[in-house]
Amino acid sequence: MFINAPRRTAAYDVPRAWKTLIEASSPRDLVKNRFLKEARAQVIFEMKRAGRVVPKFSADKKIAVIRINSKAQIHAVIATRQARELFSRELQVVMVANEGYARGVVNYSCRVPTCARGRDPPVNIPEILVQAADRADDKTLRERLGPRFAVGHKNASGGMIPQAEFEEFLEVIGVESVNKKPSPSPSPKKSPKGSANQGQFNKMEKYSTDAARNPCTQSLAPRPAN
Numbered sequence: 001m002f003i004n005a006p007r008r009t010a011a012y013d014v015p016r017a018w019k020t021l022i023e024a025s026s027p028r029d030l031v032k033n034r035f036l037k038e039a040r041a042q043v044i045f046e047m048k049r050a051g052r053v054v055p056k057f058s059a060d061k062k063i064a065v066i067r068i069n070s071k072a073q074i075h076a077v078i079a080t081r082q083a084r085e086l087f088s089r090e091l092q093v094v095m096v097a098n099e100g101y102a103r104g105v106v107n108y109s110c111r112v113p114t115c116a117r118g119r120d121p122p123v124n125i126p127e128i129l130v131q132a133a134d135r136a137d138d139k140t141l142r143e144r145l146g147p148r149f150a151v152g153h154k155n156a157s158g159g160m161i162p163q164a165e166f167e168e169f170l171e172v173i174g175v176e177s178v179n180k181k182p183s184p185s186p187s188p189k190k191s192p193k194g195s196a197n198q199g200q201f202n203k204m205e206k207y208s209t210d211a212a213r214n215p216c217t218q219s220l221a222p223r224p225a226n
Contacts (some may be wrong), residue, residue: 003030005039013039017167046072055082057175059139062128064113069100076109076158083111092116094125097166106166109158117155126150136172141165163221 006017016035049224050068057064064086068075074099083094097108112123129150132140142149147160161169170176 003036005036005043008073008077008186009039009042011039011181012073025179043072046074047218049079050074050078051081055094056175057088057091058132061088061093063132064088064091064094065170065172065173065175066094066096067143068096069097071091071100073101073107074098075101075107079109079111083113086113087115087224088113089115093125093128100159104163106161106163108161108166109157110152112157122154124154126152126154129157132173133169136168137170141168141172145169 003017003021006012009016010087020033020035021030024033030036036141037189041217044213050066053068055064055066066082067080068078079094079096080094082213086094091113093110095108097106099106100105108152110125110129112125116123118200129148130142130151133145133149143159144165146165148158149161150157151159
C-alpha cells in the first residue's frame with residue numbers, strides 16, 4: 001500500500017512515488033520514507049471518512065449504492081472492502097460512486113459481493129447495469145450515460161458517468177437521490193386576525209389562575225436573593 005498510496009491521494013504525485021522507488025536501496029527505505037508515509041496516512045483518513053456512509057439499495061435489492069465525496073481515488077478500494085462485508089440473498093452488485101474525484105462527473109467502481117459469487121447463472125455486472133438503464137422511460141438515458149458506463153469484466157466494473165445522468169440512473173433503479181427535493185408540505189391555514197394573540201392571552205390567563213389556586217406551583221417560586 002505504501003507504493004500505491006500516492007496515486008490514490010488527491011495530489012496524485014505518481015512521478016515522485018516512482019522516483020522514491022527507484023532511488024530506494026532496500027524495502028526498509030520505502031517503509032521509512034516520509035512522503036510515502038504521509039500519502040498512506042491521507043488515504044487511510046479518506047477511507048475511514050468514507051467508511052461511515054450507509055449503503056442504499058435498489059428497489060429490487062440487487063444493487064447496493066454507496067455515495068462518497070472524496071478527491072482521493074478510493075472508490076475501488078471501498079467497493080472491494082464492502083463486497084466482502086455486505087450480505088443479502090438478492091444482492092448482486094456493490095457500487096461505490098465518488099462524486100468528489102472529478103468535477104461534474106461521478107467515478108464509480110462495482111464489485112460482485114462475496115455472497116453472490118458462485119451463483120448460477122453467474123453475476124455479470126455490466127449486463128446488470130445496462131439492463132437497469134434500459135428500464136428508464138427516457139430511452140436516451142443509456143446513450144447519455146456515455147461510453148464509460150458499464151465497462152470492465154463481469155466481476156469488477158468501473159467507469160465515469162455525468163452527474164445529472166447518474167441521478168437519473170439512481171431514480172430508475174429506485175435509489176432516492178440526495179438532490180431530490182422533498183414535496184412541499186401544505187401551508188397551515190391562517191387564523192383570523194388577532195385570534196392567535198387572543199388564544200395566547202387566554203392560555204396565559206388560565207395558567208396564572210390555575211397557579212394561584214395550586215399550592216404546589218407556589219412552592220416553586222424563586223426565593224428572593226439575600
